Amino acid sequence: MLSASVKAQDCKTNADLDATPGKYLTAAQYPWPAARAEYFINLKTAADKALDKKTLENVEKIEQQSHTGFNLTGGNWENTYSSNGYDCLAITKLGQYNFQAALHEFFCINGKKKRNDEYSTVLRIYVNQLLLTTLDYFLSRPFGSSFGSYDFGLQYVDWQNHKPADVNAKMIDLFNYIYCTNQQLLTAINTGDNFFQDVADKDIKPNNRNNFITRYWFIKKKDIPVLLPVSRKEYLESLLEYYNREKIYFTKLIAQLKADHDNSIKYYSKWEKDVADKIAIVQKTLSGQNEEWLSKQAIVNPSSDNEKRYNAHLDEQTNYNRFWKFYDKEAKSLPLYKYNPDYFQANPKGAAAPQIITVAFRYVTLPSSLRLFKNFTEHFDFESLRKIVN
Secondary structure (H helix, E strand, O other): OHHHHHOOOEOOOHHHHOOOEOOEEOHHHOOOHHHHHOOOOOOOOHHHHHHHHHHHHHHHHHHHHHOOOOOOEOEEEEEEEEEEEEEEEOOEEEEEEEEEEEEEEEEEEOOEEEEOOOOOOEEEEEEOOOOOHHHOOOEEOOOOOOOOOOOOOOOEOOHHHOOOOOOOOOEOHHHHOEEEOOHHHHHHHHHOOOOEEOOOHHHOOOOOOOOOEEEEEEEOOOOOOOEEEOEHHHHHHHHHHHHHHHHHHHHHHHHHHHHOOOHHHHHHOOHHHHHHHHHHHHHHHHHHOOHHHHOOEOEEOHHHHHHHHHHOOOOOOOOOOOOOOOOOOOOOOEEEEEEOOOOOOOOOOOOOOOOOEEEEEEEOOOHHHHHHHHHHHHHOOHHHHHHHHO
């Protein structure tokens, strides 16, 4: 077992272990069989699971080559696989899965060396995934993904035939829009060149375990942008689609609340008027502006819109996503983007075929972490990874 060799060495402090040789463990060698058994569990077909496995094995080989001759010390570098299920990017449902390599550092306790179950330094390579929790501050969906606790599946394009188990079916356009507030990040995504780092160099604290820094690379098909701006016209038309779904939603919701004798029904007493007002405002804007104005990128500001709603004493529950105006460079404004349908196309190999790969290396400013990060940036073969997508 892994822990036997880890406990053998005597030590006095954690610093004593920084030069201690570590081990590389492949995903197949990961010491917990129950975890290995679930590597591909969230992909549904045998073909998708097989392609997932083949792709991640290729990714792992590329990563292994990057540390040929590298002297690993201070901990073990341990690999795992995982699968996330499916998501629709543009009009194409893609299987999403990940490779991870993490540094499990050695630490000293009661004079003995032990392996830390947790990790600060980690490389994650995401297949067919762009939106990451770690990027939410810069890149995310501003409008959520549902109508509420009684959404009745109405967020999905084909809501009448939607199966509750299919949580990754295509949603209406409003719920697919993405904001990006950092031009460097957007350029890195759309070109596949350079990288994006979530902490500026000037803000990095030396020799600090709690100052997490993540650098991102985006591996994509050549010459095709991944994200496109959403026009004002597209956004306004998506609001009309959303409002028409609200008509169905509130009708069903009121019936459910009545059946449940739920007192919260009082918050929806003016829903018909509120929805009609929202529709009228959008229709007036669409008909009253020229094509040049409507073709400009939609920049929204949910925070400012919510403040306007509050100041106008409008009921919150029936006035979500009310249109007030488009914004420019005001604080908390969000430029909207969408997945490029010309980029994400159905692949004959299936949903698990790699179409974009996001590489994220998180490190801290401690010697063992910095050594791994430096070796990765200097020796990782991004060209070989690019061949997996192209």
